[in-house]
Amino acid sequence: MATNDHILRLVRKALDEFDDTQLEVSVRRAVRIANLVGDTKYAIRLSLDLKTIGGDRETNAEISRMLMEDPSTWGSMTGPAEQALKAWMNDRKIEGSDNIDGGSLAQLEFWDKELKWIKESGEKVDYEKDLATRVRREQILARTRHLTFALLCSWERRLDYGTINESIFGGYRVKVDALLAEGVPDLLQQFSAVYRRLQEAADSAPERDVTEELSQAITTCRRILKAVVDHVFPAQKESAESGHKLDDPSYRNRLFEFTKRVIQSESKRELVDAMVAGLHDRFAAVDKMTNKAVHAEVAIETANLCALNTYVICGEIISLHTLASEKQGE
Numbered sequence: 001m002a003t004n005d006h007i008l009r010l011v012r013k014a015l016d017e018f019d020d021t022q023l024e025v026s027v028r029r030a031v032r033i034a035n036l037v038g039d040t041k042y043a044i045r046l047s048l049d050l051k052t053i054g055g056d057r058e059t060n061a062e063i064s065r066m067l068m069e070d071p072s073t074w075g076s077m078t079g080p081a082e083q084a085l086k087a088w089m090n091d092r093k094i095e096g097s098d099n100i101d102g103g104s105l106a107q108l109e110f111w112d113k114e115l116k117w118i119k120e121s122g123e124k125v126d127y128e129k130d131l132a133t134r135v136r137r138e139q140i141l142a143r144t145r146h147l148t149f150a151l152l153c154s155w156e157r158r159l160d161y162g163t164i165n166e167s168i169f170g171g172y173r174v175k176v177d178a179l180l181a182e183g184v185p186d187l188l189q190q191f192s193a194v195y196r197r198l199q200e201a202a203d204s205a206p207e208r209d210v211t212e213e214l215s216q217a218i219t220t221c222r223r224i225l226k227a228v229v230d231h232v233f234p235a236q237k238e239s240a241e242s243g244h245k246l247d248d249p250s251y252r253n254r255l256f257e258f259t260k261r262v263i264q265s266e267s268k269r270e271l272v273d274a275m276v277a278g279l280h281d282r283f284a285a286v287d288k289m290t291n292k293a294v295h296a297e298v299a300i301e302t303a304n305l306c307a308l309n310t311y312v313i314c315g316e317i318i319s320l321h322t323l324a325s326e327k328q329g330e
Helices: 004-016 023-037 040-050 057-066 080-092 105-120 127-183 186-204 211-232 251-262 266-291 296-329
Strands: none
Touching: 004 023, 004 127, 023 040, 023 105, 023 127, 040 057, 040 080, 040 105, 040 127, 080 127, 105 127, 127 186, 127 296, 186 211, 186 296, 211 251, 211 266, 211 296, 251 266, 251 296, 266 296
């Protein structure tokens, strides 16, 4: 998967070379970037400027679907592909008629050269019609140039912001990975297994049922959280002062007791407890979705958030345990 930093470099290269590059080249670069960032509408919209007239309809449709982040929306009449086609046809409409100028950028350039050659050869042409054609096609090129440049600028702004977030999370990930590797090393491999299952589910949907992959991923997330709790607060025969059991199955009670003992700030303790409660709510939500066969895209998104929250919370718990151990050693 391309990182924000990699895509941002592609965007800036396209912008830096925009004025010195053929429009068709800039549009191809923009289609690639739109595809990488999941901007389906503009990936297809700009690809229509590159597509020549005619060709096999099924093949043309297949090519468009290749550029869609979610091909299942194809043919929905209101999806990004239909929006892109409508915008393109409006841009190409010939004033005063129901026709459109459907040539690709390369074809428009070819016909301009052809008309120029015809005039230079001495052959008579309809000046008024020729001028109207050239003006219309120049307007098409200008609109495409403006759209492409505006999109590149918007992606640069978005990705520049995203790269900052990626850097922040990347720094946190390095810290958490180091803590997990030292405290519960097997969990890094289990997290990798979760991400693989979620990726398999995303790649397979909506062609087949992916409830098994999602269930396995959430089950592993639960096991990961329990393993972290086992590490920071092992099971005990005695119950807590509140009467809650602290045995092996009661890992939620043990986690609550752990935060109660190591976090002095009541507001911070409430925040961590709320994060944990929210994670369990997400676990339950995915279970409910898979049992009710909710749309795969929604279930996958929720499962991804479960995996991410599991990772963040486990990092928080291990970090609290490390700080508590350091204070005891002082």
